Amino acid sequence: MKITNNSVVELDYKLMDLNDKIWESSDEGGPWVYLHGYGELMPGLEEELQGKGIGQKLKIEMSPEQAYGPYEEDLCTQVPMEAFAQVENLTEGMRLAAEGQDGVHAVTVKKVTDDFVTIDANHPLAGQSVKVEVKVLSVRQATEEEISHGHVHQHDSCKNHHH
Numbered sequence: 001m002k003i004t005n006n007s008v009v010e011l012d013y014k015l016m017d018l019n020d021k022i023w024e025s026s027d028e029g030g031p032w033v034y035l036h037g038y039g040e041l042m043p044g045l046e047e048e049l050q051g052k053g054i055g056q057k058l059k060i061e062m063s064p065e066q067a068y069g070p071y072e073e074d075l076c077t078q079v080p081m082e083a084f085a086q087v088e089n090l091t092e093g094m095r096l097a098a099e100g101q102d103g104v105h106a107v108t109v110k111k112v113t114d115d116f117v118t119i120d121a122n123h124p125l126a127g128q129s130v131k132v133e134v135k136v137l138s139v140r141q142a143t144e145e146e147i148s149h150g151h152v153h154q155h156d157s158c159k160n161h162h163h
């Protein structure tokens with residue numbers, strides 16, 4: 001079976017920057033499982049995977065536009081230090097989970113002063129070219145329910161109860 005819109009695809013992957021530093025890989029977090037055609041993956045990678053089948057490997061280099069997008073200064077915000085009272089050893093470069101209106105996002109602590117903390121909601125690889133190596137582990141047709149929700153249901157259940 002070839003990857004097409006509404007395929008559920010499972011990938012072994014390795015995400016690297018141009019210096020070959022590994023940022024994420026399936027060795028640590030398990031394979032990526034996604035619904036093809038819904039923009040869940042980096043646009044450049046999703047495009048390359050179209051029409052590929054089980055066992056196929058890809059090694060691609062992507063511009064920021066094809067990967068995590070440009071770095072946006074607007075995504076940096078200053079938050080009063082009081083908001084971080086619970087965080088131990090707050091340091092620049094630290095990754096935190098921040099709760100926003102539409103869920104929890106990973107943010108990076110960009111700057112710490114006595115009164116304010118600047119947090120950066122850009123993806124850590126925003127504005128950078130990246131390299132990705134993937135291997136297609138499995139491909140199946142999505143169920144009607146998955147297509148109507150626009151995401152994959154693993155282990156036969158929907159973890160998003162907001163539908």
Ligand SMILES: [Zn+2]
Binds near residue numbers: 149151153160163
């Ligand atoms: Zn669902």
